[in-house]
Amino acid sequence: MIERIDDLIQxxxxxxxxxxxxxxxxxxxxxxxxxxxxxxxxxxxxALKGDGKTVxxxxxxxxxxxxxxxxxxxxxxxxxxxxxxxxSYIRLQQVRFPDQFVVEVDVPESLLDLIVPKMILQxxxxxxFKHGFERDGATAANRFSVRIHQAGPHLVIHCENSGRDIxxxxxxxxxxxxxxxxxxxxxxxxxxxxxxxxxxxxNYNREAQFMLATPETGGFRIVMRFPAVKETDAS
Numbered sequence: 001m002i003e004r005i006d007d008l009i010q011x012x013x014x015x016x017x018x019x020x021x022x023x024x025x026x027x028x029x030x031x032x033x034x035x036x037x038x039x040x041x042x043x044x045x046x047a048l049k050g051d052g053k054t055v056x057x058x059x060x061x062x063x064x065x066x067x068x069x070x071x072x073x074x075x076x077x078x079x080x081x082x083x084x085x086x087x088s089y090i091r092l093q094q095v096r097f098p099d100q101f102v103v104e105v106d107v108p109e110s111l112l113d114l115i116v117p118k119m120i121l122q123x124x125x126x127x128x129f130k131h132g133f134e135r136d137g138a139t140a141a142n143r144f145s146v147r148i149h150q151a152g153p154h155l156v157i158h159c160e161n162s163g164r165d166i167x168x169x170x171x172x173x174x175x176x177x178x179x180x181x182x183x184x185x186x187x188x189x190x191x192x193x194x195x196x197x198x199x200x201x202x203n204y205n206r207e208a209q210f211m212l213a214t215p216e217t218g219g220f221r222i223v224m225r226f227p228a229v230k231e232t233d234a235s
Contacts, residue, residue, distance in 0.1 A: 035092075036062070042095045058095060061088040069119075075203075078231070079148070079155075080112035086121040086146070093129060101133065101142035111150060115229045117199050121146065123192035124159045124222060132163025132220060143219070155228040162219040175212055193222070200226055 039062050047055050065088045068081070083105065090103050128144045143162040148155065166174075178194040193212075200208035208226035215221050 035089075036066075038096055039092045042092070046095065054095075058092060061091050064088050065092075074118055076115050077118045078112065079107065079114045079116050082116055082118070082121045083107050083112070085119075086125060089122050089125055090144075093125075097133075097135070100135070101144060104143075104145040104147075106145070106147040108149065111148060111155070111228075113231060114155060115231055116155070116226075117196075117203055120157070120196050120200070120224070123196060124161075127192055127220075128161040128163070132161045134163075150228050151225070153227060154225050157222075157224040159222040159224075160215060160219060165218050166214050166220065171212065171214055178212070179210075196224070200224065 039058075043055055043058050043062070046058070065085060068085045087105065090105075093101075094103075124146065125144060132144075133142055141162060143160070145160050147158045149158075150156070178197055193210075197210040200210055204226045209224065211221075211223040211225075213221040213223070
Protein backbone atom coordinates (compact mmCIF):
# COMPACT_ATOMS: atom_id res chain seq x y z
CA MET A 1 0.00 0.00 0.00
CA ILE A 2 2.80 2.41 0.91
CA GLU A 3 4.61 1.65 -2.35
CA ARG A 4 1.40 2.21 -4.31
CA ILE A 5 0.82 5.56 -2.63
CA ASP A 6 4.42 6.54 -3.32
CA ASP A 7 4.02 5.59 -6.98
CA LEU A 8 0.88 7.71 -7.23
CA ILE A 9 2.64 10.68 -5.64
CA GLN A 10 5.57 10.34 -8.03
CA UNK A 11 3.21 10.05 -10.99
CA UNK A 12 1.37 13.22 -9.96
CA UNK A 13 4.69 14.98 -9.46
CA UNK A 14 5.91 14.06 -12.94
CA UNK A 15 2.59 15.07 -14.49
CA UNK A 16 2.62 18.45 -12.73
CA UNK A 17 6.22 19.08 -13.79
CA UNK A 18 5.42 18.15 -17.39
CA UNK A 19 2.43 20.51 -17.38
CA UNK A 20 4.58 23.38 -16.12
CA UNK A 21 7.25 22.58 -18.74
CA UNK A 22 4.60 22.69 -21.46
CA UNK A 23 3.40 26.03 -20.12
CA UNK A 24 6.99 27.33 -20.29
CA UNK A 25 7.26 26.22 -23.92
CA UNK A 26 3.99 27.95 -24.74
CA UNK A 27 5.14 31.10 -22.95
CA UNK A 28 8.41 31.13 -24.93
CA UNK A 29 6.51 30.60 -28.18
CA UNK A 30 4.28 33.61 -27.42
CA UNK A 31 7.07 35.88 -26.25
CA UNK A 32 9.84 35.22 -28.75
CA UNK A 33 8.10 36.40 -31.97
CA UNK A 34 7.03 39.68 -30.35
CA UNK A 35 10.45 40.33 -28.85
CA UNK A 36 12.16 39.23 -32.09
CA UNK A 37 10.10 41.71 -34.13
CA UNK A 38 11.00 44.64 -31.85
CA UNK A 39 14.67 43.64 -31.70
CA UNK A 40 14.95 43.37 -35.49
CA UNK A 41 13.31 46.77 -35.90
CA UNK A 42 15.89 48.33 -33.57
CA UNK A 43 18.77 46.58 -35.31
CA UNK A 44 17.41 47.66 -38.70
CA UNK A 45 17.38 51.29 -37.57
CA UNK A 46 21.04 51.06 -36.55
CA ALA A 47 21.88 49.42 -39.88
CA LEU A 48 20.38 52.40 -41.73
CA LYS A 49 22.63 54.67 -39.68
CA GLY A 50 25.65 52.68 -40.81
CA ASP A 51 26.71 51.46 -37.36
CA GLY A 52 27.99 48.11 -38.61
CA LYS A 53 29.93 47.05 -35.50
CA THR A 54 26.96 47.60 -33.20
CA VAL A 55 24.64 45.82 -35.63
CA UNK A 56 26.95 42.80 -35.71
CA UNK A 57 27.19 42.72 -31.91
CA UNK A 58 23.42 42.89 -31.50
CA UNK A 59 22.77 40.20 -34.09
CA UNK A 60 25.21 38.00 -32.16
CA UNK A 61 23.30 38.70 -28.94
CA UNK A 62 19.98 37.94 -30.61
CA UNK A 63 21.33 34.71 -32.13
CA UNK A 64 22.55 33.65 -28.71
CA UNK A 65 19.11 34.24 -27.22
CA UNK A 66 17.31 32.35 -29.95
CA UNK A 67 19.71 29.42 -29.65
CA UNK A 68 19.14 29.34 -25.88
CA UNK A 69 15.37 29.05 -26.24
CA UNK A 70 15.52 26.45 -29.03
CA UNK A 71 16.14 23.63 -26.56
CA UNK A 72 12.95 23.42 -24.47
CA UNK A 73 13.82 19.92 -23.22
CA UNK A 74 16.81 21.38 -21.37
CA UNK A 75 15.40 21.90 -17.87
CA UNK A 76 18.56 22.88 -15.98
CA UNK A 77 21.54 25.03 -16.95
CA UNK A 78 24.48 26.70 -15.25
CA UNK A 79 23.84 30.02 -13.58
CA UNK A 80 26.35 31.55 -16.00
CA UNK A 81 24.19 30.62 -18.98
CA UNK A 82 21.12 32.06 -17.28
CA UNK A 83 22.95 35.31 -16.54
CA UNK A 84 24.31 35.49 -20.10
CA UNK A 85 20.78 35.04 -21.46
CA UNK A 86 19.50 37.80 -19.18
CA UNK A 87 22.36 40.09 -20.24
CA SER A 88 21.64 39.56 -23.94
CA TYR A 89 17.98 40.42 -23.39
CA ILE A 90 18.86 43.60 -21.49
CA ARG A 91 21.38 44.75 -24.11
CA LEU A 92 18.78 44.42 -26.86
CA GLN A 93 16.29 46.40 -24.77
CA GLN A 94 18.94 49.08 -24.23
CA VAL A 95 19.06 49.54 -28.01
CA ARG A 96 15.31 49.84 -28.15
CA PHE A 97 15.14 52.21 -25.16
CA PRO A 98 18.52 53.99 -25.09
CA ASP A 99 19.33 55.82 -21.84
CA GLN A 100 15.85 55.18 -20.47
CA PHE A 101 16.58 52.73 -17.65
CA VAL A 102 19.26 51.68 -15.17
CA VAL A 103 20.27 48.03 -14.72
CA GLU A 104 22.35 46.31 -12.06
CA VAL A 105 23.22 42.61 -12.23
CA ASP A 106 25.40 41.47 -9.33
CA VAL A 107 26.44 37.81 -9.40
CA PRO A 108 29.64 36.54 -7.73
CA GLU A 109 31.82 34.64 -10.16
CA SER A 110 32.15 31.80 -7.65
CA LEU A 111 28.44 30.97 -8.12
CA LEU A 112 28.35 30.83 -11.91
CA ASP A 113 28.92 27.07 -12.05
CA LEU A 114 25.84 26.30 -9.95
CA ILE A 115 22.96 24.51 -11.67
CA VAL A 116 19.59 26.30 -11.76
CA PRO A 117 16.26 25.81 -13.54
CA LYS A 118 16.31 27.29 -17.02
CA MET A 119 14.50 30.57 -17.75
CA ILE A 120 14.13 31.95 -14.24
CA LEU A 121 15.99 35.27 -14.75
CA GLN A 122 15.00 36.69 -18.14
CA UNK A 123 11.25 36.53 -17.34
CA UNK A 124 11.95 38.81 -14.35
CA UNK A 125 13.34 41.47 -16.69
CA UNK A 126 10.48 40.88 -19.10
CA UNK A 127 8.04 41.43 -16.24
CA UNK A 128 9.73 44.78 -15.57
CA PHE A 129 9.41 45.97 -19.16
CA LYS A 130 5.78 44.86 -19.33
CA HIS A 131 4.54 46.24 -16.03
CA GLY A 132 7.10 48.56 -14.43
CA PHE A 133 8.77 50.43 -17.28
CA GLU A 134 7.71 54.03 -17.95
CA ARG A 135 8.62 55.03 -21.49
CA ASP A 136 8.19 58.72 -20.75
CA GLY A 137 9.95 58.58 -17.38
CA ALA A 138 13.45 59.72 -16.46
CA THR A 139 16.27 57.19 -16.57
CA ALA A 140 16.58 57.13 -12.79
CA ALA A 141 12.87 56.32 -12.48
CA ASN A 142 13.24 53.06 -14.41
CA ARG A 143 15.35 50.67 -12.37
CA PHE A 144 15.93 46.94 -12.60
CA SER A 145 18.34 45.00 -10.43
CA VAL A 146 19.22 41.36 -9.84
CA ARG A 147 21.50 40.40 -6.95
CA ILE A 148 22.45 36.79 -6.33
CA HIS A 149 24.27 35.37 -3.33
CA GLN A 150 24.59 32.11 -1.43
CA ALA A 151 23.23 31.83 2.11
CA GLY A 152 24.37 28.55 3.62
CA PRO A 153 23.06 25.71 1.45
CA HIS A 154 20.71 27.98 -0.49
CA LEU A 155 21.01 30.25 -3.51
CA VAL A 156 19.16 33.55 -3.08
CA ILE A 157 18.02 35.63 -6.06
CA HIS A 158 16.88 39.12 -5.13
CA CYS A 159 15.19 41.14 -7.88
CA GLU A 160 13.76 44.65 -7.63
CA ASN A 161 12.26 46.93 -10.22
CA SER A 162 10.59 50.30 -10.30
CA GLY A 163 7.03 50.90 -11.35
CA ARG A 164 3.72 52.08 -10.09
CA ASP A 165 2.86 51.51 -6.45
CA ILE A 166 0.89 48.32 -5.84
CA UNK A 167 -1.72 48.38 -3.11
CA UNK A 168 -1.77 45.72 -0.41
CA UNK A 169 -4.97 44.35 -1.90
CA UNK A 170 -3.45 44.06 -5.39
CA UNK A 171 -0.36 42.36 -3.98
CA UNK A 172 -2.50 39.88 -2.04
CA UNK A 173 -4.53 39.02 -5.13
CA UNK A 174 -1.38 38.56 -7.21
CA UNK A 175 0.12 36.26 -4.57
CA UNK A 176 -3.07 34.18 -4.50
CA UNK A 177 -3.08 33.83 -8.28
CA UNK A 178 0.57 32.79 -8.33
CA UNK A 179 0.71 30.64 -5.19
CA UNK A 180 -2.75 29.14 -4.82
CA UNK A 181 -4.28 28.77 -8.26
CA UNK A 182 -3.50 25.49 -10.03
CA UNK A 183 -4.73 26.77 -13.40
CA UNK A 184 -2.73 28.69 -16.05
CA UNK A 185 -3.35 32.43 -15.98
CA UNK A 186 -4.10 32.58 -19.73
CA UNK A 187 -1.76 35.44 -20.51
CA UNK A 188 -2.75 37.52 -17.50
CA UNK A 189 -0.26 39.44 -15.39
CA UNK A 190 1.88 37.04 -13.39
CA UNK A 191 1.96 34.17 -15.90
CA UNK A 192 5.76 34.10 -16.13
CA UNK A 193 6.15 34.52 -12.36
CA UNK A 194 3.73 31.70 -11.65
CA UNK A 195 5.59 29.43 -14.03
CA UNK A 196 8.89 30.14 -12.28
CA UNK A 197 7.41 29.56 -8.83
CA UNK A 198 5.68 26.33 -9.79
CA UNK A 199 8.83 24.88 -11.34
CA UNK A 200 10.90 25.82 -8.28
CA UNK A 201 8.44 24.11 -5.96
CA UNK A 202 8.22 21.00 -8.12
CA ASN A 203 11.93 20.67 -8.81
CA TYR A 204 13.04 21.20 -5.21
CA ASN A 205 10.23 19.35 -3.40
CA ARG A 206 9.06 22.57 -1.79
CA GLU A 207 12.50 23.32 -0.39
CA ALA A 208 12.21 26.54 -2.38
CA GLN A 209 10.73 29.92 -1.51
CA PHE A 210 9.23 32.46 -3.89
CA MET A 211 8.33 35.75 -2.21
CA LEU A 212 6.71 38.91 -3.56
CA ALA A 213 6.77 42.30 -1.86
CA THR A 214 6.52 46.03 -2.46
CA PRO A 215 9.57 47.93 -1.12
CA GLU A 216 9.05 51.14 0.83
CA THR A 217 10.74 53.00 -2.03
CA GLY A 218 8.06 51.72 -4.44
CA GLY A 219 8.18 49.23 -7.25
CA PHE A 220 8.20 45.48 -6.98
CA ARG A 221 10.44 42.92 -5.27
CA ILE A 222 10.87 39.21 -6.01
CA VAL A 223 13.01 36.97 -3.82
CA MET A 224 13.74 33.34 -4.71
CA ARG A 225 15.52 30.90 -2.44
CA PHE A 226 16.31 27.29 -3.34
CA PRO A 227 19.08 24.73 -2.79
CA ALA A 228 22.45 25.66 -4.28
CA VAL A 229 23.34 22.67 -6.46
CA LYS A 230 26.65 22.07 -8.16
CA GLU A 231 26.92 20.18 -11.43
CA THR A 232 28.51 17.19 -9.70
CA ASP A 233 25.64 17.09 -7.18
CA ALA A 234 23.03 17.28 -9.95
CA SER A 235 24.56 14.36 -11.81
